[in-house]
Amino acid sequence: MKNLTLMILSIIIIAKSKGQDTSQGFLKYNVVKNYFHEMPSGTKELYDTKNYSAVLYYKGNEILYKEISGEIKTQNDEKRLSNGAITVIPVDIEKTQSIVYKNYLSNEVVYSFSGVQGRLGNFLKDTIRIQNWESTTNDSIINNRKCTKFFLKSFYNTNWTAWIDLNTPFTDGPWRFSHLPGLIVELIAENDTQKYTLQEINLGATLENKFLYPEELKSVKIYNKKDYEKIEKERKERVRLIMEQNNKQNQTQQ
Numbered sequence: 001m002k003n004l005t006l007m008i009l010s011i012i013i014i015a016k017s018k019g020q021d022t023s024q025g026f027l028k029y030n031v032v033k034n035y036f037h038e039m040p041s042g043t044k045e046l047y048d049t050k051n052y053s054a055v056l057y058y059k060g061n062e063i064l065y066k067e068i069s070g071e072i073k074t075q076n077d078e079k080r081l082s083n084g085a086i087t088v089i090p091v092d093i094e095k096t097q098s099i100v101y102k103n104y105l106s107n108e109v110v111y112s113f114s115g116v117q118g119r120l121g122n123f124l125k126d127t128i129r130i131q132n133w134e135s136t137t138n139d140s141i142i143n144n145r146k147c148t149k150f151f152l153k154s155f156y157n158t159n160w161t162a163w164i165d166l167n168t169p170f171t172d173g174p175w176r177f178s179h180l181p182g183l184i185v186e187l188i189a190e191n192d193t194q195k196y197t198l199q200e201i202n203l204g205a206t207l208e209n210k211f212l213y214p215e216e217l218k219s220v221k222i223y224n225k226k227d228y229e230k231i232e233k234e235r236k237e238r239v240r241l242i243m244e245q246n247n248k249q250n251q252t253q254q
Helices: 003-015 213-220 225-253
Strands: 026-036 045-061 063-068 078-080 086-088 096-103 108-115 122-127 136-144 145-155 158-165 183-189 192-204
Touching: 026 225, 045 096, 122 225, 145 183
Parallel strands: none
Antiparallel strands: 026 045, 026 192, 045 063, 063 096, 078 086, 096 108, 108 122, 136 145, 145 158, 158 183, 183 192
């Protein structure tokens, strides 16, 4: 509980530069995802690569993260008011690839899963998982920021390598990443399926929204972990049968 309290405080306070309140704002990332077919032999074959734009809004205890097909257009994902504040508005549902909402006060996360490329899938509510980032002595300049190399093992069955700016004490990250020692500047999956690169950071932008809970989640069913495991099992079986059928057709044609 002590660690959670400290984390909440770091999200709320984050940092103050020259008296600027940075308890709310946003970050933008470029996301590259490689999609693989799993072959009957057990090997994986790359069949597509997609680029997404992502934005992470934060305010108080809340985080809202969205991945969008194509470039993020200001008028599509946020509206700047005459007073300089930003109102977060729903994006085109057909362009939204992924949504993750975190509430550190309740220690809950709601996220989309099993979506077809370019479309949202189902939604799952879960607890925010503790993540143990392992530091190294390796430093490098990434995007003009001095970064330190960190590792995260077996997070959603994948090992991750992150380059983190320790001089910017932002403890949350893109997608479902959290419990960070600093700002993620670059993040790469070991199996080369995903890469996140920081594009823009605005710590201190005023968000007009009272709460960040996304409108998209108010009209969909949100599953629990047991439902999620059942849906994922059925999805993997469908994919296996499709691949098996495709392989039989290829063998017949040969």
